[in-house]
Each structure stands twice: as C-alpha cells, then as structure tokens.
Amino acid sequence: MKYIRWGFIGCGEVTELKSGPAFSSVPGSSVVAVMSRNIEKARSYAKRHDIPKWYDDAQQLINNPEVNAIYIATPPSSHATFAIMAMKAGKPVYVEKPLAASYDDCIRINRVSEQTGVPCFVAYYRRYLPYFIKVKQLVEQKVIGDVRTVQLFLACPPRDLDYNSSQLPWRLQPDISGGGYFYDLAPHQLDLLQHIFGVITDAKGICSNRAHLYKTEDCVSACFQFENGLSGSASWCFVAHQSAKEDHIEVIGGKGKISFSVYNYEPILVINDEGTRSIAVPNPPYVQLPIIRTVIEQLQGIGVCQCTSVSATPVNWVMDRILGKF
Numbered sequence: 001m002k003y004i005r006w007g008f009i010g011c012g013e014v015t016e017l018k019s020g021p022a023f024s025s026v027p028g029s030s031v032v033a034v035m036s037r038n039i040e041k042a043r044s045y046a047k048r049h050d051i052p053k054w055y056d057d058a059q060q061l062i063n064n065p066e067v068n069a070i071y072i073a074t075p076p077s078s079h080a081t082f083a084i085m086a087m088k089a090g091k092p093v094y095v096e097k098p099l100a101a102s103y104d105d106c107i108r109i110n111r112v113s114e115q116t117g118v119p120c121f122v123a124y125y126r127r128y129l130p131y132f133i134k135v136k137q138l139v140e141q142k143v144i145g146d147v148r149t150v151q152l153f154l155a156c157p158p159r160d161l162d163y164n165s166s167q168l169p170w171r172l173q174p175d176i177s178g179g180g181y182f183y184d185l186a187p188h189q190l191d192l193l194q195h196i197f198g199v200i201t202d203a204k205g206i207c208s209n210r211a212h213l214y215k216t217e218d219c220v221s222a223c224f225q226f227e228n229g230l231s232g233s234a235s236w237c238f239v240a241h242q243s244a245k246e247d248h249i250e251v252i253g254g255k256g257k258i259s260f261s262v263y264n265y266e267p268i269l270v271i272n273d274e275g276t277r278s279i280a281v282p283n284p285p286y287v288q289l290p291i292i293r294t295v296i297e298q299l300q301g302i303g304v305c306q307c308t309s310v311s312a313t314p315v316n317w318v319m320d321r322i323l324g325k326f
Contacts, residue, residue, distance in 0.1 A: 001068060001299045007033040007061045007091075009082050010073035011045040014096060019123070020049065022289040023071065026296045035061040058082055062089050069299060072096060076183070077176045080105035083309075087118040094121045094295050098187040099312045101178030103320045106313040113309055121295045121305055122312035124191040126262070128290035131281040135251075135260050135268060136196050144253030144272055150197065150232035151250045152189055154262075155240035162213045162239075172214045178316075179323055180216030181238040182207075186322075189249065189262050191315045193232065199314050200224045205322030211239035222322045 006023050008015060011034050024030050033053035036042035046054040055061045062070060062085055070086040072079055072095045079100045083093045087109075099122050100106045113120045126132050139147065161169045170176045171184045194200055203224040207217035220236040237244070248266070251258040256272030268279040284290060297303030320326060 001301070002028060004029040004069050004296050004299050005032045005066055006030070006069050006071055007035070007064060007067035008051075008071045008073060009035050009058050009061060010071075010096075011036050011042060012073060015045075015071075015073050018125075018286060019071070019073070019288040019292065022286040022292045023296075025286070025289060026293050028300055029296045032066050033061050033064050059085065062086055062091060067091065069094070075170050075176045076101040076178050080108050083109050083120055084112045087112050087116045087120060090116070090118060092119045092121070092299055094123065094292070095309070096123045097191070097312070098122075098178065098183065098316055098319070099309055100316060101176070101183075102325065103313070103316040106309065106316045109309050110313060119298070120309035121291075121298075122307055122309055123288060123291065124188065124195075124307050124312060124315075125288040125291040126188050126192055127195050127307055128294065129283055129287060131260075131265055131268070131283060132192055132195075134279060134281050135258065138258055138268070138270060139196055139251060142253075143256065143270055144251065144258055145255030147197070147230060147251055147253050149252050150193060150230065151252065152193070152232065152234035153246050153248055153250075154185065154189070154235070155237040155244045155246040157242050157245065158211065158213055158239050165214065168214055172216055174216055179319070180214070180218065182217060182220050182236055182323070183319060185238075185263075186220075186234075186236060186319060187315050189234075190318050191312065192262065193249070194226075194314055194318075197230055197232075198226045198228050200318050201227045203318045203321040205324065207323060213239065217323070220322060224318065224322075 031051050034046050034051050035055040039056040042054040069092045072082045079095050086093045172180050177183050205222040208219045210219050218239045222234045225231045247261045247264045259269040270277040294305040298305045
C-alpha cells in the first residue's frame with residue numbers, strides 16, 4: 001500500500017483539533033471521505049477541509065473503493081462495530097481511545113484482526129510525544145534509581161454540562177462511553193504507565209458517586225501491580241473544587257522522584273541528590289501527528305507502529321477491573 005487514502009467515521013472535535021490535519025501532513029497520505037450520522041455536519045466538514053466525499057452511512061464510506069484505510073472517531077460504544085466492519089472489508093483501522101467500551105469488545109476486535117490479517121491501531125498518541133518519551137528515558141536512565149512505586153492523581157471541577165441531568169454529555173452515558181469521565185480520561189494515563197513500566201496484571205478499585213450530578217461514578221480510587229512486581233495507586237475525582245485541581249503522576253525511586261502531568265504538560269520535575277531540575281518539552285502542532293506518521297509508514301511498508309489493538313487492550317482490562325465490571 002503506497003498511498004493511503006483515509007475515510008473518517010466521525011468528524012467531531014478531536015478530528016478538528018488533534019488528529020484530522022495530521023493525516024494529510026504525512027507524505028503519501030490524504031483524506032478522501034468523511035462520515036457523520038448528520039449529513040449536513042459531514043458535508044460542512046468535507047467542504048471546510050477539501051475532502052471530496054461525504055456520507056451519513058458508515059458502510060457506504062467503507063465500501064468506497066477510493067478509501068483504503070479507516071479512522072474511527074466516534075464514541076467508544078461503536079468502535080468495535082465499525083472496526084470489525086472495516087477489517088472484514090480488508091481496510092486497516094486507526095481507532096480513537098479507548099479501543100472499545102469494554103474489555104470483551106477489545107477481544108472481539110483482536111480476534112477479527114487476527115482472522116483477517118488486517119491491522120488495527122489505537123490512538124494512544126501520548127506514547128509518541130516528545131514529552132512522554134523524555135519521561136520514559138529518565139526512568140530508564142535511573143536518574144531516581146530503582147523505581148519503588150507510582151502514584152497517579154487527577155482532580156477536576158464539574159463541567160457546566162454535568163449539571164444538566166436531562167441532557168448529559170455522551171461521556172457520562174455508560175452505554176455509549178463505557179463509563180463516566182473515568183473511562184474517558186484514565187485510558188491515556190493507564191496506557192502511559194503500562195508503556196513505561198509494563199503490563200498491569202492485578203488491579204482493584206473503589207468507586208463512588210459523591211456529588212450526585214449524574215449516575216456514573218465521579219470518584220475512583222485504585223491500586224494495581226505491574227508484571228515486574230512494581231505497585232502503584234491512583235485517585236480520580238471529577239467533582240473537585242477548583243482549588244483542588246490536579247493532574248500529575250509521581251514516580252518514586254530509591255534516589256529521588258519524577259513528577260509529570262498527562263493533560264497539562266507541566267514541565268517534568270526531577271528531584272534527586274543533585275537537586276531539582278525542571279524540564280520543559282514542547283508538543284508538535286497536532287499532537288497525533290507522530291503516531292499517525294508511524295501508522296502510515298507501517299501501511300506503506302517502511303516502518304512499524306507499536307500501538308496496536310493488542311497492546312491497547314490491557315488498558316480496558318484494567319479499567320473494567322477497577323470499575324468492577326468483571
């Protein structure tokens with residue numbers, strides 16, 4: 001496959017700000033079709049981005065012979081359906097995170113990918129950002145010695161839409177998102193931890209609803225253990241006061257500590273016997289560009305993307321364990 005002609009299933013905010021332009025920024029790749037359930041939304045997106053075809057039916061987009069790869073940017077509940085449709089049509093897939101709305105759906109996707117031989121990639125793009133590559137290097141260089149434990153903290157205030165119980169955002173509808181904000185925000189954090197420290201093989205969680213703004217969990221606490229024996233803990237609160245807003249992961253070692261954020265990209269902080277060092281690492285204009293480049297290069301036969309559906313599935317396993325889905 002020398003030239004990659006993408007079809008987008010879904011054309012929401014993520015495609016405008018994070019991913020969409022990146023597909024046409026890589027040599028040998030362009031976007032030729034887009035789909036939305038709202039045909040006017042699809043038409044508007046296509047016109048604004050010079051995309052020749054638009055649809056309101058996913059199967060029609062997949063069947064378009066001009067399209068030879070599919071990007072799925074819909075809510076998680078439809079990821080498995082669209083990914084399987086595309087792979088059975090022989091078309092590689094790049095799926096937004098999380099891979100699916102449940103661990104079971106991830107297994108279905110992997111099974112079809114294996115049966116058809118068609119690859120499925122997942123948009124855990126933080127693995128490829130210079131900021132997190134630097135964090136991984138610092139850990140591997142043992143600037144804080146051997147790692148003893150990992151602690152994750154995320155606290156944020158409710159959003160305006162959270163107060164509208166009659167029209168909640170899809171992220172707070174478990175049948176669409178897989179869970180509440182935990183299922184939307186925790187995937188990137190958990191994927192990064194497993195990318196740096198290995199697969200999590202045990203996880204337990206306690207979930208509660210403290211503010212009663214919606215039915216899904218708004219506070220989650222968890223403990224987990226990696227395959228190498230390293231343990232960690234995490235705390236998520238999506239109904240915190242503004243004064244408690246927090247986004248950071250602490251890697252505690254025998255000779256110091258590394259602290260970094262996942263969503264705010266605060267400078268990486270290294271504290272050890274040599275003192276305190278702050279490391280600022282800028283991101284590319286489109287944060288998904290580095291991973292999308294590796295996906296395209298693999299499809300062109302000149303590179304490899306490690307962020308496959310198989311490597312992404314442990315994230316869903318951990319989240320479902322924490323939420324008590326098993």
